Amino acid sequence: MANRPFDVLNNAIGKEVLIILKGDISIRGTLKAFDVHMNILIENAEQLVNGEMKTKFGKLMIRGDNILFISP
Amino acid sequence: MANRPFDVLNNAIGKEVLIILKGDISIRGTLKAFDVHMNILIENAEQLVNGEMKTKFGKLMIRGDNILFISP
Amino acid sequence: MANRPFDVLNNAIGKEVLIILKGDISIRGTLKAFDVHMNILIENAEQLVNGEMKTKFGKLMIRGDNILFISP
Amino acid sequence: MANRPFDVLNNAIGKEVLIILKGDISIRGTLKAFDVHMNILIENAEQLVNGEMKTKFGKLMIRGDNILFISP
Amino acid sequence: MANRPFDVLNNAIGKEVLIILKGDISIRGTLKAFDVHMNILIENAEQLVNGEMKTKFGKLMIRGDNILFISP
Amino acid sequence: MANRPFDVLNNAIGKEVLIILKGDISIRGTLKAFDVHMNILIENAEQLVNGEMKTKFGKLMIRGDNILFISP
Amino acid sequence: MANRPFDVLNNAIGKEVLIILKGDISIRGTLKAFDVHMNILIENAEQLVNGEMKTKFGKLMIRGDNILFISP
Numbered sequence: 092m093a094n095r096p097f098d099v100l101n102n103a104i105g106k107e108v109l110i111i112l113k114g115d116i117s118i119r120g121t122l123k124a125f126d127v128h129m130n131i132l133i134e135n136a137e138q139l140v141n142g143e144m145k146t147k148f149g150k151l152m153i154r155g156d157n158i159l160f161i162s163p
Numbered sequence: 164m165a166n167r168p169f170d171v172l173n174n175a176i177g178k179e180v181l182i183i184l185k186g187d188i189s190i191r192g193t194l195k196a197f198d199v200h201m202n203i204l205i206e207n208a209e210q211l212v213n214g215e216m217k218t219k220f221g222k223l224m225i226r227g228d229n230i231l232f233i234s235p
Numbered sequence: 236m237a238n239r240p241f242d243v244l245n246n247a248i249g250k251e252v253l254i255i256l257k258g259d260i261s262i263r264g265t266l267k268a269f270d271v272h273m274n275i276l277i278e279n280a281e282q283l284v285n286g287e288m289k290t291k292f293g294k295l296m297i298r299g300d301n302i303l304f305i306s307p
Numbered sequence: 308m309a310n311r312p313f314d315v316l317n318n319a320i321g322k323e324v325l326i327i328l329k330g331d332i333s334i335r336g337t338l339k340a341f342d343v344h345m346n347i348l349i350e351n352a353e354q355l356v357n358g359e360m361k362t363k364f365g366k367l368m369i370r371g372d373n374i375l376f377i378s379p
Numbered sequence: 380m381a382n383r384p385f386d387v388l389n390n391a392i393g394k395e396v397l398i399i400l401k402g403d404i405s406i407r408g409t410l411k412a413f414d415v416h417m418n419i420l421i422e423n424a425e426q427l428v429n430g431e432m433k434t435k436f437g438k439l440m441i442r443g444d445n446i447l448f449i450s451p
Numbered sequence: 452m453a454n455r456p457f458d459v460l461n462n463a464i465g466k467e468v469l470i471i472l473k474g475d476i477s478i479r480g481t482l483k484a485f486d487v488h489m490n491i492l493i494e495n496a497e498q499l500v501n502g503e504m505k506t507k508f509g510k511l512m513i514r515g516d517n518i519l520f521i522s523p
Numbered sequence: 524m525a526n527r528p529f530d531v532l533n534n535a536i537g538k539e540v541l542i543i544l545k546g547d548i549s550i551r552g553t554l555k556a557f558d559v560h561m562n563i564l565i566e567n568a569e570q571l572v573n574g575e576m577k578t579k580f581g582k583l584m585i586r587g588d589n590i591l592f593i594s595p
Binding site for chain 2: 274
């Protein structure tokens with residue numbers, strides 16, 4: 092069992108995650124790195140709008156304070 | 164009696180909680196972990212819209228600054 | 236006379252309080268605990284909409300940064 | 308002359324003040340206590356809407372980050 | 380020449396200033412005091428709406444985080 | 452080459468800059484001073500609305516947290 | 524592999540990046556410098572609206588707290 096919420100991010104490095112941002116923006120891709128501010132680096136990122144793929148990014152660095160929740 | 168608000172989270176580890184976020188989003192599921200920023204890890208999470216189940220997530224890490232209140 | 240605003244919360248432990256949150260949400264119930272961030276634990280909480288009872292919660296932990304004012 | 312803005316609050320303890328909050332909410336009442344975060348305790352508080360008295364509170368603790376300005 | 384932005388406030392003590400707040404609120408009056416958070420004490424303050432005088436205050440303490448800009 | 456973003460402000464002291472604030476407000480004028488919070492002092496400032504000059508200020512102190520970007 | 528999200532910015536110095544700000548503003552240009560607050564200096568910057576070029580800036584310093592995500 093995870094003892095701290097960030098443990099779940101640590102275990103998800105190299106795996107696919109879904110990140111929901113404030114303002115109804117979703118990003119799906121491979122978690123490559125994160126820091127204590129919840130800044131996150133995603134590879135092969137897809138930005139989703141209403142569940143449909145809108146834009147692809149090779150790499151995407153997300154500023155942590157925009158994040159609503161993350162599903163590993 | 165709880166002496167600090169966070170004690171109630173500590174006592175709710177492993178139990179079902181309801182988390183209301185800013186912007187009328189509700190998450191229900193099993194509380195697995197939390198930290199001092201109120202970042203929260205939920206398992207078997209359900210996102211509710213108007214009390215109806217909308218999306219299921221095996222694991223969900225919620226960023227603390229989105230939280231309005233938590234009912235353990 | 237209270238010397239600091241938080242003294243009034245200390246004196247209200249175990250008594251009924253009304254908490255008004257940003258965004259026109261009211262919570263009424265028994266104050267059980269609080270901390271320096273104004274995070275608050277309420278028991279027998281009622282969420283009010285336009286003065287009418289909407290939802291009951293046995294326990295409710297409110298994140299402090301949502302609070303507009305508290306009437307003890 | 309006041310040397311720091313907070314001096315004017317110190318001089319207003321026990322006197323009537325008008326507090327304007329973000330989002331067009333006004334509170335009038337007797338200033339009883341304040342702290343460095345501008346959290347404020349008011350007694351015999353009246354919440355005003357468009358200059359008309361809406362609700363009375365025996366005591367009201369206002370969270371400082373909601374405050375726009377205070378007229379002592 | 381001012382070396383730091385706050386020097387211009389220091390030089391404006393006792394003089395008339397115009398303060399524009401977030402949300403299109405303007406305050407004009409005599410600058411009496413300020414602190415490092417940009418909290419500001421104004422005397423003979425006038426609140427302006429669309430350039431027209433709306434309300435007069437003998438003293439007004441403005442919370443710094445509402446300020447957009449100040450013209451000394 | 453600038454090594455830090457603030458170097459570009461340092462090099463722009465005494466020169467004309469364009470400052471875009473959150474909420475679609477533009478300020479153009481001569482950069483006189485800035486600090487680590489990005490508080491900025493402008494002389495001969497013009498507030499622009501849709502690219503048209505709206506208001507002139509001899510001096511303007513802009514609170515840093517309103518700033519979107521600055522073009523030196 | 525990047526170990527921290529900021530490593531990806533370090534590797535992108537001198538290269539073209541796309542920066543998406545809160546409020547649907549996009550900036551494209553050459554990354555020249557950044558700091559720990561994610562303040563960013565861009566050269567040959569283009570502001571995009573709906574994918575169309577709207578304004579060009581020789582240099583642009585972006586305040587970090589406006590940033591949603593960055594694609595290097």
